[in-house]
Each structure stands twice: as structure tokens, then as C-alpha cells.
Amino acid sequence: MAKKATTPQLMVTSEIGTLRRLLVHSPDSGLGKVVPSKAQDWLFEDIVHLDTIRRKEYDYYTKVLLYFLDPEKVKGKLSAIDAPQRKRNFYKPGHKDFFKSDKVIELQWLLADILNDQKTKLKLVASVCALEGVAYATQMHMMELDADALAKLFISGTSDDNEMLFAPIPNFIFTRDIGIVINDYVLLNKPARQARTREALLAKYIFFNHPLFAAFQSKILEIPEKHHHFLNPKEGGEKKVTLEGGDVMVVSKDHLLIGVSERTSWEAAHQAINLLFEEKVVKKVTVVRIPKKRDYMHIDTVFTQVKRNVWVMLGNFSKKAVKRLDEDPVERILENAPKKDEKISLIQFHHKQLGKPVYFDNLEALLEDISKNDLGCKEKVKFIYSGNNEFPYDAREQWTDSCNLLAIKEGVVLGYDRNDKTVDAFKHAGFNVVHVADLLQDFEAGKTSPEQLKDTFILMPSAELSRARGGFHCMSMPLLRDEID
Numbered sequence: 001m002a003k004k005a006t007t008p009q010l011m012v013t014s015e016i017g018t019l020r021r022l023l024v025h026s027p028d029s030g031l032g033k034v035v036p037s038k039a040q041d042w043l044f045e046d047i048v049h050l051d052t053i054r055r056k057e058y059d060y061y062t063k064v065l066l067y068f069l070d071p072e073k074v075k076g077k078l079s080a081i082d083a084p085q086r087k088r089n090f091y092k093p094g095h096k097d098f099f100k101s102d103k104v105i106e107l108q109w110l111l112a113d114i115l116n117d118q119k120t121k122l123k124l125v126a127s128v129c130a131l132e133g134v135a136y137a138t139q140m141h142m143m144e145l146d147a148d149a150l151a152k153l154f155i156s157g158t159s160d161d162n163e164m165l166f167a168p169i170p171n172f173i174f175t176r177d178i179g180i181v182i183n184d185y186v187l188l189n190k191p192a193r194q195a196r197t198r199e200a201l202l203a204k205y206i207f208f209n210h211p212l213f214a215a216f217q218s219k220i221l222e223i224p225e226k227h228h229h230f231l232n233p234k235e236g237g238e239k240k241v242t243l244e245g246g247d248v249m250v251v252s253k254d255h256l257l258i259g260v261s262e263r264t265s266w267e268a269a270h271q272a273i274n275l276l277f278e279e280k281v282v283k284k285v286t287v288v289r290i291p292k293k294r295d296y297m298h299i300d301t302v303f304t305q306v307k308r309n310v311w312v313m314l315g316n317f318s319k320k321a322v323k324r325l326d327e328d329p330v331e332r333i334l335e336n337a338p339k340k341d342e343k344i345s346l347i348q349f350h351h352k353q354l355g356k357p358v359y360f361d362n363l364e365a366l367l368e369d370i371s372k373n374d375l376g377c378k379e380k381v382k383f384i385y386s387g388n389n390e391f392p393y394d395a396r397e398q399w400t401d402s403c404n405l406l407a408i409k410e411g412v413v414l415g416y417d418r419n420d421k422t423v424d425a426f427k428h429a430g431f432n433v434v435h436v437a438d439l440l441q442d443f444e445a446g447k448t449s450p451e452q453l454k455d456t457f458i459l460m461p462s463a464e465l466s467r468a469r470g471g472f473h474c475m476s477m478p479l480l481r482d483e484i485d
């Protein structure tokens, strides 16, 4: 793709405008190398079965994305693509039959592209080897590899002759967390966890070197560390500047949400606000502070947007939960005393009145304000709750990403098929629910089309994927969405 003239387009002004272009990464062989003793360090909840996660789960995601964003690649061809003798070659970056879409863009493909340039190759080999403590002789050997083999090695950690040279980066499938497009800017991430450091390095090289982003070089933003941070005696302490894309949501062209969470620090939110206001990227930033908990990780694990007036969220941050505490003083004292970090707090900054922030009491109040005041929505704003807000399904289903949905166009979302109570709540709210396999069959049979779909929850198989602890919002980095009027 590097040498082809592509129309470089980067523009995301909402969470729900029709998706036109995104970055993805399909599960590579590194996921099949996660061992139980490293699963937690590598941020997986369990080990996964590679063939199942690919063939029975993620490949459906690829197909449905292509059907919506780049239909010529798949329309009328699905049974041939999936024929056993084709050995999934369509889905394998580096294979001659790979789908090579410039709408559903595979990161490994972009990485191989930039590695065709000798100077970039030299720099990136040196950087990866320094990061992973690779011996000099191996580094020299890596310089001999061709671009496809090297890209594969950088991601999976394993060479073509099956030698594991360094750890895999199994979380690279969660492309949301490598960077975020805000209007026509790209904000690069600073991962909080060691296991995701190589992802950030590869992403940085791709954004600064791939022709797809050539026109946007001055708009790639890196969050600065604090001045003289290296002199700070508290290494790894509270003041670390870390920010991951799951904590950044572009809810309108003027308004950005930044989560402060297990992964994104106050310090990073602070630096990002200054930078974005300085560059005039947005006019308003709301900081959504959530408890630092593995269950919640990023703000997109507790809420996402479905339509202008519909949101899915976890009931713990609802006004009902807040009100219940207000009405029962004993509970409030008990709730607040031992773990005051357990509540959500919402503070909104306007670039012209930085000293006068606006506070919201609960998540619904903020989301309703966005729907009505940022998006001009006249209809009643609706909230669909994880697990239909019934204990214990609310917590169980949030854990398996009931709140982490990807809007492929307004009202049409992709989510896991295992969150039964949440799906029931969607039905109750008037949404159609369809399994992706049936939907693709209907597309192929011409019974329906992406354009015809409205208010639909597309059920995606999830037994293995959910063990990696992220949903389709996490598995997508939108580059281009239509503006919503």
C-alpha cells in the first residue's frame, strides 16, 4: 500500500458517525504462546485457543467490517473465501491472498510497508532490540529479514523458523489503545503497562513513517512527560504520565472525554488537556475519573455510545446508585469511609474558562448533556444498563464487555453474544438482535444490506475473545467516520 496513491483521510468527530476507515490487528501467533504463568502480566485473563479465536470469532469481525466498509472485498465471495482449501489465507497479512483493504486496515500490513524503507528498518530494529534486550548478533540477523517476516516477528516475538526471541504483544488486537484520532489529529498513547510498551513503539513508527499519515505529520501529538521527570525520586509513583486510548472518547467535534483510571493518570489527563487546548483541537474536555480497578480498566469498559440518544453503561455509576447512597446516611458513610476512591467523578473544563470547571453528579447527567447540548438531540435520552442492572449479571456482563460496543454506524453496534441480560435490555429498548453468521448469510443472499440495517445489535461469538478482556470498542481504532449532522 505504501507506494499506491491513497486518499489520506483522517477525521473522527463522534463515536457513532458511519465508520469508513479503521485500524485493526487480527490475533497473531503470539496469542497462542501466552503461558498461564504470564497471562496476568501480559494482561490476559486466561490462555486462549488460537484457532478458535481466529476462525470462529475474529474472522467474523473482519468479514462484517469489510461488508460495511469495503464490500467489494467480500460481497458474493464469502463461501469461496472460507473454503477449507483456502486455509484462511484471505485473513493472513503477508499472504498473497490477504484482503489488503485500505478501509479495514491491518496494522501488520502497515508495519511491513514501513519496513521496506531501509532507514526505518534500521531504526526500528535497533529500537525493538534495545527494548527487548536482544543480542547484537540477533539484531544483525534481523536486518536480513524481509519486511513481512520482520513485521511478523516484531508482533509475535517468534521468528519464521519458530524460535521465540522475545515476548509476544497479545494485546495488539486492542488497537484502540495505541492512539486516538481526535478530529484530524492523532494523539499517541503512553501505555501504563510494560506488556504494552512495544505496541506503542510500533504505533509511533507507523504514524510517523507511513504515507497514509504523511499529510498529518504536524498533527500527531505526543503527550510530554513532566519537566525533569527523570529527576523524580518516586519512579513508577503516582505522578507517572500514562494514557491509553480506551480512556479517550471523541463525543463531538468540540468535546472530548478523558478517563482517569487504572491506566490513565491525572498527570496525563492534565498534560493532554493543556496540549489539546493549546493546539485548539477541541473546546471542551471532561475528565471522567473512575475507580482504579482491573474490572474497569478504561472508561470504555463502563460505557459507550450507541446512538445520539442511546448509551450503554454500568449501573454502578448511575444516578440511582448515587441517590441510594444519599438517602441512606449509614450506607453512605460505610461506602465512603474505607474506599473513597470507589466513586466516579466528572469535571468539565472549557478552554476559555479553565478556572471555572463544571461538575456533574453522575454519569447519566454527563451523557444526557452530551446528547442534548453537544449533539442537539431532541428525543428522550435512553440508558441501557449492563446486565439489565440486575445483580449479579450487571458485574458479570460488564467484566465480559457488555458496555464496550463498537458503533459501526449510528444505532448499529457490535457486541459479545454472551451478555444475555444486556442483550435482552437492548431488545426491550426496541433493538433488533441478530447473530453475525446469520447476518452475513442474509447479506450474501441479498435479503438485507448494511445500508438497510437500523437499530441493530450484532451478536459476535466471544468465548475466547472475552478472555483477553476487551470488546469491539477496544478492538478498533477509527480513522474516519462520517460527520453526524
Ligand SMILES: NC(=O)NCCC[C@H](N)C(=O)O
Pocket: 042, 043, 044, 171, 174, 176, 177, 245, 246, 247, 297, 298, 300, 301, 468, 469, 470, 471, 473, 474
Ligand atoms: N480499551 C480497552 O478497554 N481495551 C482493553 C484492553 C485489554 C487488554 N487485555 C489490557 O488489559 O490492556
